[in-house]
Amino acid sequence: MNYKDSGVDIDKGNKFVESIKRLSKNLPDQGFVSKIGAFSSLFSLSHFGSDIYIASTTDGVGTKLKIAFAVNKHDSVGIDLVAMNVNDIITTGIMPAFFLDYIAYSDLSNNVLENVFKGIAEGLRQANCAIAGGETAQMPSMYNKGEYDLAGFCVGIGKKDDLFEGNVKEGDCLIGIASSGFHSNGYSLIRKAFFEIAKYKLDTIVSNKTLGEILLTPTIIYVTSVKPIKQYIKAAAHITGGGFIENIPRCLEGLGCEIDTKTIKTQEEFLLVSDIAKLSKEEMYRTFNMGVGFVLVVDEKDRDIVLDKLHSNNINSYLIGNVVKEVGVCLK
Known part of the structure; x- marks a missing residue:
């Protein structure tokens, strides 16, 4: 199964964006x-x-x-x-x-x-x-x-x-700030997996909470997380629809990245969807935030400063990867 099977076609959406660019070029x-x-x-x-x-x-x-x-x-x-x-x-x-x-x-x-x-x-x-x-x-x-x-x-x-300075280069570090769960993306697939395939109910208990409570957990607002460390950030990505695969490259200025998925603290509900719907790793990272709602690009020399400042403010964050020359997202 994939996201398209639940009625959401990311590729079709991307093609529409290209059409918008073409149709608006003379505006x-x-x-x-x-x-x-x-x-x-x-x-x-x-x-x-x-x-x-x-x-x-x-x-x-x-x-x-x-x-x-x-x-x-x-x-x-x-x-x-x-x-x-x-x-x-x-x-x-x-x-x-x-x-x-x-x-x-x-x-x-x-x-x-x-x-x-x-x-x-x-x-x-x-x-x-x-x-x-x-x-x-x-x-x-x-x-x-x-x-x-x-x-x-x-x-x-x-x-x-x-403005963030940009000038992203090979070797820059990617720091992920934790999400609160699914945030507000992938719900067509989530509903199909939980309610159509697994036949769960909203009062089904998952990780000591009802499924309804988990699914209505609000998206984290990252304004106060980012503001104190703005001077160290080169670029940033909000991980929404399209997950890691579609969103992180949007801020890398033509470069790519390697993501060490073993460092990502993925909540149980993501793994449950993956198991129920038999989703590949690539499909999961193309659909969901997988436990990381916001990604910062920082110079390697500033990595520890940024992490220390985030941790001192009780913001759950960690190094998740690096910028590389090859375009795209490589999941390791």
Whole structure:
């Protein structure tokens, strides 16, 4: 089995991104520092006579919402919504400034909407990010009763000195910061494995928790982890849909990396999905974060400084690999 068997075609999504690049090539692009496909866009205001850079991103929570509907717990997905956006913003080195949300539904109680926003507010508190506004759209017959969709939009504001320096080179170190579990990716495959193949229920006990509790564990927000060590970071990757294979190369500037998978502290629930769905190692690392939600690229001479600072702040992190010349991700 693979991710495509659960209805998600990563290759098709990548082809669509290439189509977007082609179809948008004649649109205005003055001021853009980044290209389509980066974790976050970067826009320079230099042609307006300013040294300000604006980072922006948009993302949602995906089919993890199906678990929230089934458990009738809606606050944690609000945290996920913020996390998926602010974690993309900070891959640039710029910190998030403000956020907007979009909630679409057909028929919901006010209590559900309020709980969703309680989660959004908690996520924004963790990210030290303001709410600028949003949109709540009731669309009769568009969604099933009791269901909704979420989208978020985030903007970060900084200066050139705030940006990660780049200049990634062979021999640089990759430091992984632990995830809290599945975060908000791979849930189409997760639901197929647990509920269709294994016939588990949401109250099935896994690692001393119900499966529902595990699946609704919110995504970690990495803003406070990254901020104190910004000066040592060359580049960063948020490990979301596409796992290690798709995400880490996006920050390596045409180089590749070797990952020592033996160093990664993978939670039991990942191994359980792998066993149930009979997934290959490569498919697991192309779908899930495998216990690492954020990856930093640092110079070898700064490796121990960064790890010491992270550990002193009780942030679970460790060396997971190195940058190499060969393009791609080599799993060892």
